[in-house]
Amino acid sequence: MAETNLQVLLRRRPKGEPVPEDFEIVETPVPEPKEGEVLVRAGYLSLDPYMRGRMAEAKSYAKPVELGAVMEGRTAGEVVASRAPGFAPGDTVAGGYGWQRFSVVKAAGLIKVDSQEAPLSANLGVLGMPGLTAWVGLEDIGTPKPGETMVVSAASGAVGQVVGQIGKLRGCKVIGIAGGPEKCRYVTEELGFDACLDHRGDLDAQLDAACPEGIDVYWENVGGAVQAAVFPRFRDFGRMVMCGVISQYNVAEGADSFGGAPGPNLGPVVRKRLRIQGFIVSDNGWPRYPAFRKQMLGWMAEGRMVWKEDVVQGLRNAPQAFIGLLKGRNFGKLVVQVD
């Protein structure tokens, strides 16, 4: 029997938390590449929090996924057919598109990866967009210096685990924040952070104990109550790297509001000369990818960068896995092994 494409489509826009009925799984013919394009069979699909934004119609930095279209996403896999110079069947690549088994993509968006250098799935995490996000955000905004105190929320996750390890490589005291004792144990014992605080407990008391000196760099992945606890503890000239606010993604429906929660008093930004800056990795990250990849592969080879993946089996399970990501059910970088 001829192979088919398996696709996960956006059936309707979620209200609050996404539910399985917001997605539709269909089988379609395998597409054919045109001139300059490559047909990629996905080995792994990356599931990332930004996809919640693509499901909503609200104005954002990127267009929403159309209703009935394939959910947006990045895959790593194998070239099946190529009509572009530089790519041949059997090549392993990152940059396939969408929650689907087969995708046709322009060669310009593909990165050839060496499966001897790192496992294929790592190209979606520590060596992929989340790793690049950590690296770019620290270089441009966090600028950690030896002896400084850095706090990282969602510390066991795809971005957080890399941020904290780079912080340690830069000579900082690094405090993670994560949900639950198992994640916290991983963050200290495997990732080498100095401490990890459980945001399900009394975060104020834990922050008082872990960093009485205050905070120089806060890597914000979560927002909401976690941000409210961290913010008053900034030292003079502190930097808050606004990477994401996942606790608000199902609440605020894209509006620039606080999702009903009271916002922080921003007065101390002046008195303490704080820098708060948001960024999107795609703004200026990808042209720097070769430099990032070289440094990251070096750290990995030296055993100075470790990472954890949460691998879900089967593309049909992608919707449930994504719903879980927005509730903290993943432990490490969430990827789907497609077949």
Ligand SMILES: NC(=O)c1ccc[n+]([C@@H]2O[C@H](COP(=O)([O-])OP(=O)(O)OC[C@H]3O[C@@H](n4cnc5c(N)ncnc54)[C@H](OP(=O)(O)O)[C@@H]3O)[C@@H](O)[C@H]2O)c1
């Ligand atoms: N600016 C950019 O270019 C860029 C690029 C990539 C990612 N991001 C952002 O970076 C953040 C982390 O992304 P990631 O891919 O690394 O995800 P991740 O950390 O692997 O997974 C998300 C984690 O967020 C935490 N979380 C979820 N809901 C929460 C809630 N209501 N309150 C507190 N914590 C909650 C959970 O960890 P715990 O169980 O430990 O709480 C969950 O495991 C997200 O905000 C994402 O949007 C931004």
